[in-house]
Amino acid sequence: MNGHSPLVDVPRWLIFILAIGAGFSVAAIYYAQPLLPLMGSDLHLTINGMGLVPTLTQAGYALGILFLLPLGDRHDRRTLILLKSGALAVLLLACSLASGLNTLLLVSLLIGMAATMAQDIVPAAAILAPEGKQGKTVGTVMTGLLLGILLSRTVSGFVGAAFGWRVMYQLAAASIAFIGAVMWCVLPRFAVHSTLSYPALMQSMAHLWQRYPTLRRAALAQGFLSVSFSAFWSTLAVMLLDHYHLGSAVAGTFGIAGAAGALAAPLAGGLADKVGAARVTQLGALLVTIAFALMFVMPLLSTEAQLAVIALSAIGFDLGLQSSLVAHQNLVYSLEPKARGRLNALLFTVVFIGMAAGSAIGSKVYSMAGWPGVVALATLCGAIALAIRLSAGATRPQVQTQP
Numbered sequence: 001m002n003g004h005s006p007l008v009d010v011p012r013w014l015i016f017i018l019a020i021g022a023g024f025s026v027a028a029i030y031y032a033q034p035l036l037p038l039m040g041s042d043l044h045l046t047i048n049g050m051g052l053v054p055t056l057t058q059a060g061y062a063l064g065i066l067f068l069l070p071l072g073d074r075h076d077r078r079t080l081i082l083l084k085s086g087a088l089a090v091l092l093l094a095c096s097l098a099s100g101l102n103t104l105l106l107v108s109l110l111i112g113m114a115a116t117m118a119q120d121i122v123p124a125a126a127i128l129a130p131e132g133k134q135g136k137t138v139g140t141v142m143t144g145l146l147l148g149i150l151l152s153r154t155v156s157g158f159v160g161a162a163f164g165w166r167v168m169y170q171l172a173a174a175s176i177a178f179i180g181a182v183m184w185c186v187l188p189r190f191a192v193h194s195t196l197s198y199p200a201l202m203q204s205m206a207h208l209w210q211r212y213p214t215l216r217r218a219a220l221a222q223g224f225l226s227v228s229f230s231a232f233w234s235t236l237a238v239m240l241l242d243h244y245h246l247g248s249a250v251a252g253t254f255g256i257a258g259a260a261g262a263l264a265a266p267l268a269g270g271l272a273d274k275v276g277a278a279r280v281t282q283l284g285a286l287l288v289t290i291a292f293a294l295m296f297v298m299p300l301l302s303t304e305a306q307l308a309v310i311a312l313s314a315i316g317f318d319l320g321l322q323s324s325l326v327a328h329q330n331l332v333y334s335l336e337p338k339a340r341g342r343l344n345a346l347l348f349t350v351v352f353i354g355m356a357a358g359s360a361i362g363s364k365v366y367s368m369a370g371w372p373g374v375v376a377l378a379t380l381c382g383a384i385a386l387a388i389r390l391s392a393g394a395t396r397p398q399v400q401t402q403p
Contacts, residue, residue, distance in 0.1 A: 010128045014186055015137055018125045019144025021081075021179045024172075026118035026145050027152035028088060028111055029057045031172055034157035034237045034251040035165040039104070042165065047238060049101050051363020054234045055356050056105050060112020062352035069119055069345045070201040073194035077124045078187045084117035085180030089173045096169035118145055119348065123341060127190060143263075146322065150259035153233070157252015205342045212335050212343075217392045218328040219347050221281060223354035224385040225288055225321050228378035230358025232292070232317070235366040235374050236310075243371070244303065257311040261318035268323035277330040282389045284324030289382035291316030295375045317382075324385075325351075 032039070036050040071080060091111045098104040122141055129137035159168040196204065209215065237251035244250075272280045291313045298306045332343045358381075365373040 010130065010137070014128070015125060015140050017179075017182055017186060018121050018128075019141045021085075021144075021183060022118045022121045022141050023144040023146075023148030023151075024175050024179050025085070025088060025115050025121070025148070027148040027155075028092060028115045028172055028176070029054075029061050030149055030152040030233075031156040031168055032057060032108070033233050034153050034248040034255075035160045035168060036234075036237050037241045038160050038165040038248055040238075043098075043101060043104065045101055047367045048363055050238065051234060051359055051366075052101075052105055053108050054230070055359040055363075056109040057112040057115075058230065058352050058356035058359060060109040061115055062112075062349050062356060063109075064113035064116035065119060065345050065352060066205075066349040067202075068113065068116055069348075070198070070205065070342060072120055072123060073201060073341055074192060074196065074198065076192060077120050077127075077190040078183075081117050081120050081124065081187065082180060082184055084114050084120065085176055085183060088114035088117065089177040089180060092169050092173035092176060096166040096173065118148070119344075121145075124187070124190065128188075146262055147259065150255050150262055150318070153255035154252040154259075157237075157248045157250070157255070160252075161247050161249035201342070204339070205346055208336070208339055208342055209346055214335060214392075215332055215343060215346060217388055218281070218332050219350035221285060221385040221388040222325060222328050222347065223350040224381045224388070225285060225324055226351045226354030227358035227361070227381040228288060228292060228385075229317065229321050230355040231362030231365070231374055231378050231381075232314075232358075234359040234362045235371070238366065239371050239374075244307070254311060254314050257314040258318040261315035261320075262322040268326045271323075272327050272330055277327040278389070278392060280327035281324050281331070282386065284320045284322075284327065285382060285386035285389050287320030288317045288324070289379060289386055291320060292375060292378040292382055296372075296379075298375075299372075317378075320382075 032053050036053065039045065039053065040047075040050045068080075068084075088111065091107055091114055095104065095107045095111060098107060122138060122145070125141040126138050156165075156168045159171065194201065236254060237248055240246040240251050268280050268284070294313050294316070295309060298309055301309065328347065329344070332347050333340050335343060361377065362374055365377050369376075
């Protein structure tokens with residue numbers, strides 16, 4: 001297959017393969033979170049050392065989105081997806097062989113950058129979709145991506161507990177190698193739409209950031225929500241081991257609670273159509289703040305009730321976070337449809353800077369103030385995001401160009 005006509009209906013199995021590819025590639029940046037205590041005991045790491053692993057993985061993802069994603073406008077996306085899948089498989093294998101903290105951190109940074117193939121797959125699906133079916137097609141791929149984010153923790157928790165953390169990374173490498181081989185067989189070539197040089201592409205992103213206050217507010221609000229999200233998931237496994245003597249498999253199980261919340265998030269799209277995307281961002285930020293604040297009551301409860309509260313909070317804040325993200329994307333995409341790729345890159349760069357900051361600050365706060373400190377940090381960041389959204393009002397942004 002050397003070309004593609006959008007008038008031809010794309011086979012459903014091809015979209016399904018893209019959804020699986022997006023899920024498996026983005027999962028690579030989350031496998032470490034339930035495995036941190038296992039990595040720590042194996043490599044003799046401190047809590048801060050363990051916290052640096054997800055921090056650098058998220059930072060790599062942010063760097064990859066900012067500096068590699070714009071290449072999709074200049075080069076065939078098929079080539080980019082295949083190159084990144086090859087690199088990601090090799091890096092995951094290298095991670096499984098890491099013998100010290102420095103090697104682990106360097107490989108984690110590079111894994112984050114290569115895992116941005118997930119963000120190349122989403123626009124590829126939009127291009128392949130026939131006219132009038134883009135929304136449904138992208139929705140299918142985004143569901144795969146979302147499941148990859150949330151179930152990665154569950155899978156890595158169980159595999160880590162049963163076979164060790166290194167085996168989990170070897171299985172991850174094999175899964176990406178397989179996905180890459182399938183993509184090589186089935187993906188068509190994509191036309192290149194931009195003749196801008198790479199520096200000009202990067203410069204245009206700076207102009208977009210300066211031009212649209214709606215973009216800046218959306219990115220900052222979602223960035224603060226991401227700090228909360230990442231602080232929780234980066235310290236949960238360590239806290240469960242310290243306080244309840246529960247292993248990585250249990251930490252992974254909480255990922256299922258998160259998945260339940262996040263899978264309800266597409267409903268936010270319908271709600272945004274009725275009450276406006278800006279209102280949904282406010283409701284999402286409010287839900288995140290309340291869900292984290294709920295954990296302040298944990299010291300008053302029995303052990304079983306405490307674990308139930310953590311699960312309930314995970315459902316609530318994942319629903320709030322993903323609903324806000326869907327609504328923020330709606331707001332940002334409507335600003336300048338021809339620049340959606342770059343607008344998306346800017347939004348997600350700030351989101352993953354927030355993720356990286358949450359991992360780093362969360363680990364530091366946990367080592368100084370324990371779990372109540374992490375809960376306070378997450379609640380505060382949720383409240384800041386809510387304040388940003390409330391300050392913006394519930395008005396719809398002015399659209400520059402009609403889609």
